[in-house]
Amino acid sequence: MIEIVKVSYDQKSVLRNLLELYKYDFTEFDPEDMNESGLYEYMYLDHYWTEAGRHPFFIRVEGKLAGFALVRELGLDEVERKIYSIAEFFVMKKYRRDGVGKQAAHAVFDLFRGRWEAAVMEENVPAQHFWRKTVHAYKSREVQEIRKEEWDGPIVTFVNE
Numbered sequence: 001m002i003e004i005v006k007v008s009y010d011q012k013s014v015l016r017n018l019l020e021l022y023k024y025d026f027t028e029f030d031p032e033d034m035n036e037s038g039l040y041e042y043m044y045l046d047h048y049w050t051e052a053g054r055h056p057f058f059i060r061v062e063g064k065l066a067g068f069a070l071v072r073e074l075g076l077d078e079v080e081r082k083i084y085s086i087a088e089f090f091v092m093k094k095y096r097r098d099g100v101g102k103q104a105a106h107a108v109f110d111l112f113r114g115r116w117e118a119a120v121m122e123e124n125v126p127a128q129h130f131w132r133k134t135v136h137a138y139k140s141r142e143v144q145e146i147r148k149e150e151w152d153g154p155i156v157t158f159v160n161e
Contacts, residue, residue, distance in 0.1 A: 002100060004069065004107045007056035009049050015056055016045055018068050022090035029124040044070075044087070055111075059091060059104040066100060067091040069108045074117070081159070082114035086131075089118075102134045109138055109160050116160055122153040131156045 007015050023032070023040035034040050048056040053073030059066045067090040074083040086108070091101040109116060118131040135143055135156045143158045 001062060002066075002103045002107065003060040003063075004104060004111065005058045005060055007048070007058055007068070011058070012045065012049065014065070015048075015058070015068060016042070018058075018065070018090065019045065019088075021092065022068075022088065025090070025093075029121055029127075042088075054087075057108060059100070061095055061100055065092075066095040067104065069104065071108060071112065077115045081161075082112070084112050084114055084116050086116070086118045101130060102137060105134045106138055113160055115157060117155050117157045119148075119155040120153050124153070128154060 019042040020040055023030075023042065026032075032040065044054075048054045048070065055071040055073075057069045057071070059068060068088070069086065069090075070088040072085045072087045074085050077083050086105070089101070089105065091104065095101075116135075118135065120127045120131055132145070135158050138158065138160070143156065145154050145156055147153075148155060
């Protein structure tokens with residue numbers, strides 16, 4: 001059973017630890033180096049408890065931590081729908097290839113109604129495949145892939161009403 005659980009402030013250090021695993025996994029696509037303390041440090045972590053419109057979630061499988069999803073509200077679209085973004089999304093390797101990521105993403109989408117965006121780096125081809133497949137499998141009618149000047153890669157977007 002997959003659960004999406006809001007991360008409380010008391011659990012911030014757990015999320016910080018998972019973010020280190022995520023950032024390590026991401027080094028395959030991102031040239032960022034760790035700091036002199038041996039950490040990658042996610043610069044926006046505190047923002048999830050200090051800024052409105054940021055939502056941190058743990059992904060649990062059978063009660064065990066399996067990853068996280070960080071959601072951001074980006075504003076409103078042309079018809080006044082909220083725009084949500086998957087800021088970061090991570091499923092530990094142990095749980096990949098079993099549909100956990102897709103089920104977790106769909107569960108997160110179900111939490112918020114509006115326009116969604118999943119932006120992926122150009123170099124991260126596996127994530128591009130994952131988001132295309134996951135979004136197309138979701139119960140949405142308006143799936144598009146767009147490009148924006150400020151982002152280096154495709155953005156899969158859809159409406160969840």
